[in-house]
Amino acid sequence: xxxxxxxxxxxxxxxxxxxxxxxxxxxxxxxxxxxxxxxxxxxxxxxxxxxxxxxxxxxxxxxxxxxxxxxxxxxxxxxxxxxxxxxxxxxxxxxxxxxxxxxxxxxxxxxxxxxxxxxxxxxxxxxxxxxxxxxxxxxxxxxxxxxxxxxxxxxxxxxxxxxxxxxxxxxxxxxxxxxxxxxxxxxxxxxxxxxxxxxxxx
Amino acid sequence: xxxxxxxxxxxxxxxxxxxxxxxxxxxxxxxxxxxxxxxxxxxxxxxxxxxxxxxxxxxxxxxxxxxxxxxxxxxxxxxxxxxxxxxxxxxxxxxxxxxxxxxxxxxxxxxxxxxxxxxxxxxxxxxxxxxxxxxxxxxxxxxxxxxxxxxxxxxxxxxxxxxxxxxxxxxxxxxxxxxxxxxxxxxxxxxxxxxxxxxxxxxxxxxxxxxxxxxxxxxxxxxxxxxxxxxxxxxxxxxxxxxxxxxxxxxxxxxxxxxxxxxxxxxxxxxxxxxxxxxxxxxxxxxxxxxxxxxxxxxxxxxxxxxxxxxxxxxxxxxxxxxxxxxxxxxxxxxxxxxxxxxxxxxxxxxxxxxxxxxxxxxxxxxxxxxxxxxxxxxxxxxxxxxxxxxxxxxxxxxxxxxxxxxxxxxxxxxxxxxxxxxxxxxxxxxxx
Numbered sequence: 001x002x003x004x005x006x007x008x009x010x011x012x013x014x015x016x017x018x019x020x021x022x023x024x025x026x027x028x029x030x031x032x033x034x035x036x037x038x039x040x041x042x043x044x045x046x047x048x049x050x051x052x053x054x055x056x057x058x059x060x061x062x063x064x065x066x067x068x069x070x071x072x073x074x075x076x077x078x079x080x081x082x083x084x085x086x087x088x089x090x091x092x093x094x095x096x097x098x099x100x101x102x103x104x105x106x107x108x109x110x111x112x113x114x115x116x117x118x119x120x121x122x123x124x125x126x127x128x129x130x131x132x133x134x135x136x137x138x139x140x141x142x143x144x145x146x147x148x149x150x151x152x153x154x155x156x157x158x159x160x161x162x163x164x165x166x167x168x169x170x171x172x173x174x175x176x177x178x179x180x181x182x183x184x185x186x187x188x189x190x191x192x193x194x195x196x197x198x199x200x201x202x
Numbered sequence: 203x204x205x206x207x208x209x210x211x212x213x214x215x216x217x218x219x220x221x222x223x224x225x226x227x228x229x230x231x232x233x234x235x236x237x238x239x240x241x242x243x244x245x246x247x248x249x250x251x252x253x254x255x256x257x258x259x260x261x262x263x264x265x266x267x268x269x270x271x272x273x274x275x276x277x278x279x280x281x282x283x284x285x286x287x288x289x290x291x292x293x294x295x296x297x298x299x300x301x302x303x304x305x306x307x308x309x310x311x312x313x314x315x316x317x318x319x320x321x322x323x324x325x326x327x328x329x330x331x332x333x334x335x336x337x338x339x340x341x342x343x344x345x346x347x348x349x350x351x352x353x354x355x356x357x358x359x360x361x362x363x364x365x366x367x368x369x370x371x372x373x374x375x376x377x378x379x380x381x382x383x384x385x386x387x388x389x390x391x392x393x394x395x396x397x398x399x400x401x402x403x404x405x406x407x408x409x410x411x412x413x414x415x416x417x418x419x420x421x422x423x424x425x426x427x428x429x430x431x432x433x434x435x436x437x438x439x440x441x442x443x444x445x446x447x448x449x450x451x452x453x454x455x456x457x458x459x460x461x462x463x464x465x466x467x468x469x470x471x472x473x474x475x476x477x478x479x480x481x482x483x484x485x486x487x488x489x490x491x492x493x494x495x496x497x498x499x500x501x502x503x504x505x506x507x508x509x510x511x512x513x514x515x516x517x518x519x520x521x522x523x524x525x526x527x528x529x530x531x532x533x534x535x536x537x538x539x540x541x542x543x544x545x546x547x548x549x550x551x552x553x554x555x556x557x558x559x560x561x562x563x564x565x566x567x568x569x570x571x572x573x574x575x576x577x578x579x580x581x582x583x584x585x586x587x588x589x590x591x592x593x594x595x596x597x598x599x600x601x602x603x604x605x606x607x608x609x610x611x612x613x614x615x616x617x618x619x620x621x622x623x624x625x626x627x628x629x630x631x632x633x634x635x
Contacts, residue, residue, distance in 0.1 A: 022615055025551055026635035049554020052632065053517035053529045054545040062517050063539035068505060069513040079505050088497040141614040143580050156610065157635050178635065
C-alpha cells in the first residue's frame with residue numbers, strides 16, 4: 001500500500017536543508033540515522049530543554065553525536081559554517097530561533113559545498129528560512145489511530161512530512177513512520193485511506 | 203611524642219598541619235635558587251641541600267665570604283639554616299647536623315673527631331651497639347681496628363666512615379631542571395600585520411614543538427603574549443582539544459585569535475608558552491583511522507576558540523532510572539565516546555524541565571493546554587512509575603513518585619507527561635518523535 005516514493009529524501013548531500021515544525025528534530029534524527037557517520041548538533045541554550053540521548057537511541061547511536069552549546073544565533077551560524085566547511089563531520093544540525101537571512105543562508109550553502117557535508121537548519125517557523133536552502137520540509141507528528149501500542153515494538157512515530165521548497169525537484173507530502181527495531185523509514189498511506197481499523201475519530 | 207604531651211611541656215605551643223608536599227616544592231625552589239653559587243646542587247634528605255662548590259668559592263671571595271653571603275640572603279628571607287663545609291660530602295653533613303662550622307682542607311678527621319658516631323649518617327640500629335662497645339665519637343671509631351668492625355657491622359659502617367674522611371669517593375648528583383616550555387622572540391622593529399605576527403608565531407612554534415618532541419609531550423593550553431611598543435601586552439590563549447606538538451596543525455588554530463588582537467603602535471616582543479602540557483608518547487604509524495580523528499580534534503579546537511572548549515559536549519551513559527540523570531554530559535575534548543546505551547522503555551527525543559498542565563486525577567487529562575496549544579488526549583500509554591533517588595538531593599523530585607504516561611494527542615504531538623500522586627499535579631517533561 002505504498003504511495004509514491006519520497007522524493008528529496010534522503011536529502012541531497014553537501015547541501016543545506018531546512019526543516020520546521022514540531023517534528024523537525026525527529027526529521028534530523030531520522031536523516032542522521034540513514035546517513036551514518038558522526039554529527040554535530042548546534043543547540044541553542046535559550047531553547048527550553050535539549051536532546052535526550054536515550055530517546056535518540058531509537059534512531060542512531062548517541063555516541064556519534066557531538067553537541068555544541070551556543071547562546072546566540074551569530075555563534076550558532078559561525079559554528080555551523082566552521083563545521084560544514086571543515087567536512088570532518090558529514091552532518092551538522094543547527095537550531096535557529098530567528099529568521100535566517102539570505103546571506104547567512106548562502107554562506108552555509110557554500111560551506112556545505114566546500115566541505116562536502118550536509119547541513120540541516122531547524123528553523124522556528126516556515127517563513128523564517130532562507131531562500132538559499134536546497135529543500136525545506138514541514139514536519140508534523142500525526143496521531144496514528146491504527147497503531148497498537150501493545151503489539152508493536154517501540155512507540156508510534158507516524159509523521160507527515162511536507163516538502164514545501166525544493167530547488168531541484170517537485171514538491172509533495174508524505175506520511176512516514178520510523179521503525180526503531182529495523183532502523184528503516186517507511187512511507188505509509190495517509191490515515192483514513194487505509195484498510196483495517198476505521199479512520200481517526202475526529 | 204604526641205601533641206597532648208608536647209602541649210603539657212609547653213603550654214604556649216603553636217601547631218600547624220604538616221605539609222610535606224609543600225615543603226618538598228619549597229626545597230626544589232631553594233635548590234634552583236642555590237644554583238647561583240655553583241652548578242652542582244642536589245637535594246639532601248627532606249630538609250637539606252648539598253652544594254659542590256669546588257672551583258666556585260673564589261667567585262664570591264672565598265669560602266667564608268660565600269657562607270656569609272648565604273647566611274645573609276637566606277636570613278633576610280626568614281630561613282634559619284645550618285651550614286657545614288668540608289672536603290667531603292659526609293663530613294659536611296656531619297658538621298651541618300652536629301657541629302656547625304668549617305673543616306679546614308685536609309683536617310677532616312680533626313674536625314669530626316669529637317662528633318658522635320651518628321654524625322656519619324648511620325642508622326639507629328648501628329649507633330646503639332657502637333655506643334655499647336664504647337665507640338662514642340668518630341675519633342674512637344677511626345682509631346679502632348677495622349677488621350672486627352667490618353665483621354660485626356658489615357661494610358656499610360666503614361663505607362660511611364671512609365666517605366666522611368675522603369677515602370671513598372661520594373659524588374653530588376645535581377637534579378636536572380624540569381623542562382621549560384616557553385620561547386620568546388624579540389623583534390628589532392615593531393610589526394603590526396597579522397601575517398607578520400603569524401610568521402613570528404610560526405618560528406616560536408617550531409622551537410617550542412622541538413622541546414615538546416624531545417620530552418615526548420604535547421601542549422594542551424598555549425599562551426601567546428604579544429608585547430606592544432607602549433609596554434602593554436596582549437595575550438592569546440589557545441586551548442586544544444587534545445595534546446599536540448605538530449607546528450603545522452597548531453599554527454592555523456592561532457589565526458582567528460591573532461587577527462583580533464589590537465596591535466596598537468606595533469608589537470616588538472612575542473612570547474609563546476605551553477601552560478598545560480600532557481604526555482604524548484610517540485605512536486606507531488598506521489594506515490587507518492588517525493587522520494580523521496585529528497581533523498575532528500582540530501575542528502573542536504577551532505570551534506572551542508569561539509564558544510569555549512567546554513561547550514562542545516558529548517553524552518555518556520549513566521546508571522540511573524531518573525530520566526534527566528540517565529546520561530552525563532561531558533566536554534568532548536576531555537572524554538571518550540561511551541558505549542552501552544540501552545533503554546528498556548521508550549524515551550522521548552526531547553527532554554525539558556517539567557512544565558505544569560492542569561489536571562488532578564490519576565488518569566491523564568482528556569484535554570489540556572500546553573505552550574499555548576489546546577491538546578486532546580487520544581491515547582495514553584502508562585503508567586510507568588519512577589521513584590526518586592532518595593540518596594541524592596534533587597530539588598525537582600521533592601514532589602515524590604512520578605507516574606509517567608506517553609500521551610498521544612489528537613493533534614499529533616506525542617508528549618511525555620507525569621503525574622505526582624503524592625502531591626497531585628500533571629507535568630509535561632518530554633516530547634517523542
